[in-house]
Amino acid sequence: MKYKLKEILSLSLDIGERMLKCGAEISRVEETIKYILEGYGIKYMEVFAMNSLIIVTIRKEDESYTESRRIMHIDKDLYQLEKLNELSRNICNKNIPRKEVLKQIDSFKGKYKVMPIIGGMIAAPAFTLFFGGNYKDAIISLLIAVVLCAYNQFMSHTHINALINSFISSFIIGITSILFVKIGLADNFDKIIIGNIMLLIPGLSMFISINDIFKGDTMSGLGRFTEGLFLALVVGAGVGLSLIMLGGLL
Amino acid sequence: MINLLYASIGSLGFGMVFKANKNKYIYITIGGLLNYLAYYLSYKYSNNIFLSSAVCAVVTRMYANVMSIILKCPTTIFTLTGLIPIVPGGSLFYMMQNLVLKNTNEALNQGIITGEVILGIVSGMLFASSILTIIRAIKKKLISF
Structure with a gap:
């Protein structure tokens, strides 16, 4: 040898x-x-x-x-x-x-550094339009996606828990989109929020975990599944909090 | 119908977010398109959310497998990005909104839709992976003979 x-x-x-x-x-x-x-x-x-x-x-x-x-x-x-x-x-x-x-x-390592930001900027408006928003909403959701990506890039060095990070991000999404609609730059705050939430929702890791379970790795599959469920709950909670705080404005 | 375009662009965006290789972008876009096309057609004919999400999970899984054999790369690239358009982000949000506004019935309704889609995708993935496992097992048997 x-x-x-x-x-x-x-x-x-x-x-x-x-x-x-x-x-x-x-x-x-x-x-x-x-x-x-x-x-x-x-x-x-x-x-x-x-x-x-x-x-x-x-x-x-x-x-x-x-x-x-x-x-x-x-x-x-x-x-x-x-x-x-x-x-x-x-x-x-x-x-x-x-x-x-x-x-x-x-x-x-580190070959595509800018791509995630561009991807977010493409995906968020696309899903705003997909769920029935108009072009004004799409532009605002692009702006919010930029802020969100910048926040994530900034936070990625601190290694904060992913749950807390998604909670804060979804809260930011909720607050900013309601404020933009309040100012009058966009019409449907719900479509903007949905478009940006899609960037956070980790449903994917949840579905991939099913594969793990059926190949015999029950423990880690369940672990990932639970992680996905909790992330979805946390995102819901963040948006809910922003709606409670600023929902009266609309 | 224009939703098809948006769905595939969204998938492409997610391909970028997950830092996929540049030469895979076109296949990722096609994956998103196929996924939503499967959902759209099956929903039109069956009017059943659960069934149509299961169908499109099966389609995505099969597409990912075929592509991974052709391009010789992990299936994860195509399953992760292809499933994006049917992830129930919308109904999750409406559930939360109605809970905040105290419309319990509507919130329950949206919650059930979210659950339906998730269960549908899970059972679709299950169906696809059991078929693939059986095919693989038969192939191995044939080779060993």
């Missing part, structure tokens, strides 16, 4: 950790780690992944190593996910040292 057991273990976990952080399903992470380890010629392994933890143990004759990684917060990044998938397929075929792998992983 070309590499030390420890090095192989760390390498496989580096890739697994990054994939989980980018929002991959649990079973995909487990399978990837297994394939990589097999590609490096290891026969006996125990791989366990959850939505917040990965533990891997590998054995060879009388040596055995265990390493675990704690995943704190998940930030969806489909570009990285795709690239990591390719990378892991390459690694299985030709074994590369860990330094090279780390270098490649780093090169995928």
Whole structure:
């Protein structure tokens, strides 16, 4: 064997950790780690992944190593996910040292920094129109989306709990859209709020979690499902609070 | 009908929010379009929210699977963005608004719609993934023979 057991273990976990952080399903992470380890010629392994933890143990004759990684917060990044998938397929075929792998992983990072903001600016007006708003509403909802994205970008360094963050964001959405309608720049505050809420609603992670459950990862699937439910509740609560505070103005 | 356009643009926007690769944008847009088209047609003929959300979840899942085989990339890219147009953001908001305004009946109504859509998508995903699992199992059996 070309590499030390420890090095192989760390390498496989580096890739697994990054994939989980980018929002991959649990079973995909487990399978990837297994394939990589097999590609490096290891026969006996125990791989366990959850939505917040990965533990891997590998054995060879009388040596055995265990390493675990704690995943704190998940930030969806489909570009990285795709690239990591390719990378892991390459690694299985030709074994590369860990330094090279780390270098490649780093090169995928932070490629699309401006895109999320532009995406928010496209998605929010589109959904305002989708739910029946007029063009004035769409322009206002674009403005609010810019504010929202700026807020999220600003807060992303502080690592505040996602629940609290969504509560504050939905509250901001509610307040600003009611105020804009009050001034007279737009007509339907409900359509503006809905368009922007779509940016926060995490229904998606909820539906993806169903896949996890049906591949046998009941624990993490349930964890993600509950997370999604709570986020939806929190968003509702934030908007409700803003309606209670400023609903009398309309 | 113009909603189809808005739905696909919305999906594209979400593709950007989730930082998808640039060369996938066109497929993501088509995914959103297909998803809402499935919902629109099935709702027109059955008038049943639960059934139509299940149908469009199945369509999205199948599309994602086909695309992932063709383009050799994870299915997550297409399921995450494709399901966006039917996420029940509207009914969730109206439920909250009516609760605040003390219209309990209307709030209950909207809450039921939200639940219906969520359950519909979940059962659609369930149906699609059980079919896919069976297909995969049969393929493995055939290869091993």
